[in-house]
Structure formats: structure tokens, C-alpha cells
Amino acid sequence: MLIGQSIIAPDDEAGVLYYSPWMPRQGDAFSGVLEVIAAQTGTWTLTMTAETKNNEDSDASITTLSGNAQLTAVGTKEFNTSGALELVRFRFSATGDVGVADKWIHFRTNPPIWQPN
Secondary structure, eight states: OOOSEEEEEOSSSSOEEEEOOOEEOSSSEEEEEEEEEEEOSSOEEEEEEEEEEOTTSOGGGOEEEEEEEEESSSEEEEEEEEOOOSEEEEEEEEEEOTTSOOEEEEEEEOOOEEOOO
16 A cells, blocks of 8 residues: 655646645644655655635635645655634645656645644
């Protein structure tokens, strides 16, 4: 069994966005953890941010929460945020060197670690 997800960081400035499924909140504040397990050599950046919305809101009306985890090498990064509404998801932004071949990144995230209200 392969733990985590593999994605591609394209060789352009715009990069690409990936999203986790929406999950119900379990408090107002939480910690998020991003772990890059392996990656192709070269320059790349993977950034994880949290987004939130209420059940009746469309995806066009999401709010980005403060804080993020950004890695440019294999490792682990944590961030803390607050202000979660009814639903929360993670947004992953991946970029690579412009003009250099696409880079693969294999990573995983833990479920949010909810703080008591």
C-alpha cells in the first residue's frame, strides 16, 4: 500500500491547484500538518492552505484561513489557524522551475488537529 498522494508541479509560474474533500469542522481553530515524503530532485514548492465555507455556500464563496505550510524539500511543516466555518478543506499549490521538466512530489497530510473552543 502506498501512503500519501503523488502530484505534479508543472514547469510554469502559475503552477497547479489540488483540493482535498470538504470535511466538517470540529471547532473554530485547528493545526494542519503537511509532510513531503519524497520528491524529484530540482526546484519545486508545495504550499498547503485551509479554506472554509458554510454548507449552503457555493465553492465560489469560500474563505481562505490564515496560515499555511510551505515546503521546498522533503520534510514536515505545521501551521495553526482559526475562524473555521461549517466545512473545511485543504488547497495544495504546486509549482516548479520555469522551463525545466515537471517535478513529481509525494506527500501526505494528517486530519486537522482541532483545538477545544
